[in-house]
Amino acid sequence: MNRKIFFSLLVGVSVIAETAFAQISGGIDDAMMQGIKNAYKNTSADKAIRNALNANSIQKLAVSADQKDVIDGYFSDRVYSRGVTDQKASGRCWLFTGLNVFRAKMIDKYKLPEFEFSQNYNFFYDQLEKANLFLQGVIDTRQKPMSDQMVEWLFKNPLSDGGQFTGISDIIGKYGVVPKEVMNETFASNNTSQMAYLLKLKLREYGLQLRELPVQTDMEDIKRIKTEMLGTVYRMLVLNLGEPPLEFTWTRRDINGKPVETKQYTPKSFYNEYIGKDLTNGYVMLMNDPTREYYKLYEIDYDRHMYDGY
DSSP states (O other), X not given: OOHHXXXXXXXXXXXXXXXXXXXXXXXXXXXXXHHHHHHOOOOHHHHHHHHHHTSSOHHHHTOOHHHHTTOOOOOSSOOOOSSOOOOOBSSOHHHHHHHHHHXXXXXXXXXXXXXXXXXXXXXXXXXXXXXXXXXXXXXXTTTSOTTSHHHHHHHHOSOOSOOOHHHHHHHHHHHOOOBGGGSOOOHHHHBOHHHHHHHHHHHHHHHHHHHTSOTTOOHHHHHHHHHHXXXXXXXXXXXXXXXXXXXXEEEXXXXXXXXXXXXXXXXXXXXXXXXXOOHHHHOXXXXXXXTSOSSOOOOOTTOSSXXXXX
16 A cells, blocks of 8 residues: 555544544533533623622522412411420431420420420430441341442441431330430530541441451350440540430429429430330331332331341
8 A cells, every 4th residue: 555545544544533532522612611601691680690699598589579478377286386496407307306296295284384305315325226236237247248239238328317207216215315404415416417427437447347357256256346336436426415314303394484393313214204105006107208119018127226126
C-alpha cells in the first residue's frame, strides 16, 4: 500500500474516532453551556423571587395566603396534651409519638397541669438494645462470608435512632418510664447524628473483631466478650445522654400545681402505676408497604429494637 494512502487512512480513522468520542461524550461543552444559559430569561418575576430568597426560607415564601383562610381547623375529637413535644434534630418520631399517646391519657386522668415522659431515658435503652441486636446478629452470622447479603446489611446498618411502635412496646415494657425532669434531654439526644456516627464506627469495629474469633470459641467466651463491648457502648451513651436512674422521687400535682402525692418509684413501678397496659398483646401496628404483596406478614431479620429471647 502507498505510504501516503496509509497515512491518510490513519488520519481518517483518528478523525472518525475523535468525532465518535465527541458524539458520545456526556460532558457540558461550550455550546451546551451557552444553550443552558440562554434558557434562563432573567425575567422580572425571576428577579423578584431571587431577591426574596436571598433573605427568606422558601418554605415560608411558598405559603399561600389565600389558602390559609380556607383551612378547616375543626376536629371531632381533641387530645388535651397541654403543650407539644419536640424531637428536634433526631429520628425519634416513633418514641415521641408513642409516649405522647400515654402522656395525653395521664394528663387527662389525673388532671395534671403539665407532664412529659422522658424520651431520653427510653432512647438510651433503645440504643443499647440495638447495639446488642447488631453484635448478636454478627455472632449469629459470623461463619457466613462478608459478601453474604445479611452480613452486608448488618454492617451497613449497625443501629439508628428510627423505629416503630414495636419499639415502644419492647423498650418501655422492659425498662419502664420516668418523668422528663428525672432524665432530661441533652445536646446529643436532641442532635443524634454525631453520636450515631461514633456508635456505628465502634460497633463495626467490634463486629469485625467478633468475626475474627476462632470458629471453636466457646459461646460463653463470646458472650463475655460481647458484654465487655456493650460496656463500652454503655459508657458512650452515658457520656452523651446521662445515666438512667434506677429509682427516683416524684410529686404528682393537681391542675393548680398543688402537691397531691409524693412517692418513691422505679421506672417499672412508675410504668405500672401510670400506664399499666400490656403493649405487646393489647396493641397492633398496621403498616402499608405498596412495594410488597398485600395480606402477608413481613419481618426483616435484625430490623427491630431488641433481640428476641432476652
